[in-house]
Amino acid sequence: MKAARIHSFGGSEKVRVETVPLPRMRKNTALVRVRAAAVNPVDWAIREKIYNPKGADKLPLTLGQDFAGVIEAIAPGSRTSFRKGDSVFGETWGSFAEYAVVPLKDLVRKPRSLSFVVSASIPMPALTAWQMVIDTAKASPRKTFLIHGASGGVGSFAAQFAKSKGAHVIATASRPSFRYLERIGVDVIVDYKKERFEKKVAGVDVVIDPIGGATQRRSWGVLKKGGMLINLIGEIDRAAARKAGVRAVEFGMRYDTRDLEEIARLVERKVVRPHISRILPLGQVRRALDLNEKGRSHGKIVLDLT
Ligand SMILES: NC(=O)c1ccc[n+]([C@@H]2O[C@H](COP(=O)([O-])OP(=O)(O)OC[C@H]3O[C@@H](n4cnc5c(N)ncnc54)[C@H](OP(=O)(O)O)[C@@H]3O)[C@@H](O)[C@H]2O)c1
Numbered sequence: 001m002k003a004a005r006i007h008s009f010g011g012s013e014k015v016r017v018e019t020v021p022l023p024r025m026r027k028n029t030a031l032v033r034v035r036a037a038a039v040n041p042v043d044w045a046i047r048e049k050i051y052n053p054k055g056a057d058k059l060p061l062t063l064g065q066d067f068a069g070v071i072e073a074i075a076p077g078s079r080t081s082f083r084k085g086d087s088v089f090g091e092t093w094g095s096f097a098e099y100a101v102v103p104l105k106d107l108v109r110k111p112r113s114l115s116f117v118v119s120a121s122i123p124m125p126a127l128t129a130w131q132m133v134i135d136t137a138k139a140s141p142r143k144t145f146l147i148h149g150a151s152g153g154v155g156s157f158a159a160q161f162a163k164s165k166g167a168h169v170i171a172t173a174s175r176p177s178f179r180y181l182e183r184i185g186v187d188v189i190v191d192y193k194k195e196r197f198e199k200k201v202a203g204v205d206v207v208i209d210p211i212g213g214a215t216q217r218r219s220w221g222v223l224k225k226g227g228m229l230i231n232l233i234g235e236i237d238r239a240a241a242r243k244a245g246v247r248a249v250e251f252g253m254r255y256d257t258r259d260l261e262e263i264a265r266l267v268e269r270k271v272v273r274p275h276i277s278r279i280l281p282l283g284q285v286r287r288a289l290d291l292n293e294k295g296r297s298h299g300k301i302v303l304d305l306t
Contacts, residue, residue, distance in 0.1 A: 003062045003097035004285040009049035012286040012293075015063065023062075023094065023101045025075040030082060032102050035116035037095040038066040039301045040124050040153060044293045055093045063285070064096030064303075068110055068119035072099065080104045087112075089119040089264075091255055096285055098305055108260045111268045118267065121274040121300045125153030126263045128253040132208060132230050133161040136249060141166030143205040146197070146222060148215055150186060151177030153300050154232065156275035157263075158208050160184050164271050170204070172197050172215075176298045180275055198222050206230065220244040275299040 001022055006014045025031050043063050045051040068089035071082055082088070087110040092102040110119045133139050139162045147162070149155040150171030162169050163185050170188040171181050181189050190197040198218045205227050207219045212235035219229060220237075225245040229236075232251050241248035266272050277299030280288050288301045 001098040002282060003094070004064065004282060005060050005062050006047055007060045009047060009059075011048070012044070012290050014047060015286050015289065017283055017285065020062075020097075022099050023097075025073065025101050027075050028078045028080075028104050029075050029101045030071045030078075030080075030088075030104055030107065031073045031075075032067065032069040032088060032092075032100050032107075033072045034067045034069040034095055034098060034100050034305050036068050036120035036305060037064045037097075037303045038121045038124075038153075039064075039288045039292050039297070039303065040066060041292060042124070043096075044289045047289065062094030062097050062100075063289075064094060064100075065091045066120055066123045067092060067095035067100060067102075068116040069100070069305075071107075074104070078104055082107060087116075089116075089123065090257065090260065091123045095120075096282065096303060098282075106255065106257065108257050108264065111264050113268050114264065116306070117276065117279055117302045117304060118274055119264070121153075121276050121302050122263060122267060123255075123260060124253065125300070126157045126267075126272075126274075127256065127259055128154045128232065128251075129157035129161055130259055130263055131253055131256075132232075132251055133158050133206075134165070136230060136251065137162075137206040137208075137228060139165035139167045139206075144168040144170065144203065145206045145208065146170045146172070146201055146204045146219065147208045148172045148192070148219075149208075149210045150189075151180055151275065151298055152210065153275070154210055155208065156180070156184070156299070157272060159186050160272040164266070170197075170201050174298075180299065184273070208232075216240075220246065276302055278302070279304050281305075 151173040172192040207229040210232040
């Protein structure tokens with residue numbers, strides 16, 4: 001099978017699409033023929049050895065996590081209601097490949113009406129957005145959200161979940177993303193390349209911060225007393241939060257198949273729509289990772305492995 005692998009950590013020149021043996025199943029896993037796999041920032045962070053949790057720390061390493069595909073085989077002796085031929089999606093290690101081994105407990109049935117490409121674009125960004133906006137920030141019509149990076153994978157789901165609960169949503173994004181954000185009904189858009197959001201925004205209940213640095217520094221002042229800033233990249237200035245009288249949350253997504261099933265139903269009902277900007281073949285995986293790393297994806301990039 002073909003797989004996008006690295007033999008040492010580093011830049012995109014390290015990524016090779018190679019022919020390798022099929023990965024081996026252990027008990028309670030399935031072999032999935034991957035039909036689509038989505039690119040997330042964590043994929044190049046792993047490649048560069050910036051962030052390597054267990055499962056993504058040993059070489060050679062097949063990149064990729066989010067996927068959608070069809071079950072090719074189930075490990076003998078496994079107890080499951082899944083069958084060979086079922087269409088599934090979710091997260092696993094090594095999804096930038098024609099086949100991946102997935103623990104059965106991590107599989108979610110792909111809704112019939114959603115394509116493989118759409119389904120692959122959902123898991124990591126949508127679960128992250130759901131657990132932040134719904135579980136942690138408790139979006140409601142009385143709340144105003146400032147969502148930085150609202151056109152990105154996480155931000156675009158966050159903006160739609162907040163809107164679906166009736167919240168007022170202010171988004172920061174750059175020009176190429178404006179049309180998309182208008183379409184999903186964001187209330188106010190601020191061009192982070194040209195405007196200072198803190199001059200236009202005040203009295204916010206929740207800031208979603210996938211950026212950190214100066215964006216976070218300038219965000220404390222736009223929050224109401226008692227408000228909340230949720231950071232996604234492990235970068236929180238607790239002293240600044242105390243001074244501003246707000247809650248600071250360092251957020252980490254927890255993979256949850258029930259949340260994913262609920263989100264898939266919302267995508268099916270068109271309550272939320274994934275923001276897919278490009279579909280590329282596996283052979284262009286380096287380009288896909290580079291576009292995302294350089295901030296030029298303006299939405300999700302999905303690899304088509306059919
Ligand atoms: N903690 C967790 O569990 C968790 C889970 C998922 C992701 N993350 C992290 O969250 C971050 C975002 O992930 P993602 O998948 O949404 O990334 P993404 O799809 O690459 O989106 C990044 C977005 O950031 C925007 N942006 C860049 N600089 C900005 C600035 N100064 N102000 C406002 N927006 C800016 C870009 O907007 P334009 O295209 O409009 O220019 C782009 O859409 C990444 O660092 C990722 O690793 C963490």
